[in-house]
Amino acid sequence: MSKHFRVPSRLATRLQKLGIRVPDLLQSAGLPPGLLDQPRIxxxxxxxxxxxxxxxxxxxxxxxxxxxxxxxxxEHFDPVALAALSTGSFGEAVLQMARYKQLSCPEEIILETDRDEWSIQFRWLLANEPEPDALSDLCFAWVLCVARQGTGTRITxxxxxxxxxRKYAKALARHFDCPIAFGAARNAIIFRASDAAIPFVTRNAELLAMLAPQFDEELKQHSGQESFPERVRTVIQRKLTGRRPKMQEIAHELHISTRTLQRRLQDEGYSFQQVLEEARHQLARHYLNSSELELSETAYLLGYEDANSFVRAFRMWEGVPPAQWRGAQRLKIAS
Incomplete structure (x- = not known):
């Protein structure tokens, strides 16, 4: 997983066209004045x-x-988006983007299908606070853009x-042409499950055959750069869905024996329990920052037997109970 985001080089030009003075913007954000002038940002x-x-x-x-x-x-689409547009359907395109997303940034695309609905969410893996509204708007607008470009229809x-x-709720409703549910437990764009099968008129098997092997090779290289405890932590977080994953299950996912898993962690100064707690800690901060989940619901998702066990663990990590930590984070954002 990349630890940095790549900012498009065209962003400065687009911001200026939309009436924003880039030097003032960077100064007020506490960022270097020449940040957006670099060839690789x-x-x-x-x-x-x-x-x-x-x-x-x-x-x-x-x-x-x-x-x-x-x-x-x-010509303004990045290579991953071009590969997505070259696939056969909307569903394949989003899977393609989700697979290669972490090549360019510490962000994950989460896809869920529930009966007749298909939801798409973005999870910011190294975030300590909720994502800015404008950034969330951009992500969902980009999904819709790819869907409409690919299908050649005004899919909604x-x-x-x-x-x-949002104070601009009407603008959101016009853009997405659908109802907006504010105060939700998550940020997500929801399509019909059947929309995933809509074919892409932009399908280009030849281009995809050129791009996909290059991305796959980059994935291998990124996997090699990731430390073994980080790989274990990532797998644990994928499995933390209402239960605590067992060591044997994680070893199976990594295609190694339990003994090898233990030995390799020990070689880097870790135990399985330590990595499990780090995985829970990271996800706990994400859930408390990025959702309206009750503490009991968060405890369940992290594999704790009850909310009290989660509260005790969180107090050990952060020095304060989770409800107090969440309140402090929201005050920080509001200020």
Whole structure:
């Protein structure tokens, strides 16, 4: 997993066209004045969020994320998006983007199908606070942009779920052409499950055959750069869905024996329990920051038997109970 986000080099030009003075923006965000002039722009999650908080606050149009998340010219699509547009259907395209997303940033695309609905969420893996509204708007506008470009239709979601209200709710409703549910437990864009099968008119098997092997090779290289405890932690987090995964299960996912798993962790100064607690700690911060889940629901998702066990563990990690920590984080964002 990459630890930095790649910022498109065109961002500065687009911001200027939308009425934002880039030097003032960077200064108010506490970022280097020449940041967006670099040929390859890399920022941490904290820097990215600072940038997008200021974009949302400085823009003449508060719905600027929608403008920046929508492209009409193919030459402005990044390689991963081009590969997605070269697949056979909307569902294949999103799977393609989800597979290669972590090549460019510490972010994950989460896909869930529940009966007739198909939801798409973005999880910021190294975030210590909720993502800025403008950045969330951009992500969902980008999904819709790829869907409409690929299908050649004006496909519309079933609804958009957002945790925080927006003063520009009407602009959101016009852009996505669907109901907006504010105060939701998550940020997600929901389509019909059947939409995943809609074919892409942009399908290009030859281009995909050229791009996919290159991305796969990059994935292998990134996997090699990731430490073994980080790999174990990532697998544990995928398995933390209402139960505590067993060591044998994680070893099976990594295609090694339990004994080898233990030995390799010990070689790097870790135990399985330590990595499990780190995985829980990271996810706990994410859930408390990025959702309205009750403490009992968070405890369940992290594999604890009850909320009290989770509260005790969180107090050991952060020095304060989870409810107090969540409140402090929200006060920090509000200020």
């Amino acid at each position: 890399l920022v941490t999650t904290e820097e990215l969020f600072a940038l997008w908080h200021r974009i949302g606050q400085s823009a003449p149009n508060p719905a600027i994320g929608l403008d920046l998340g929508t492209e009409s010219k193919a 979601p079933v609804r958009l779920e957002l945790m925080q209200p």
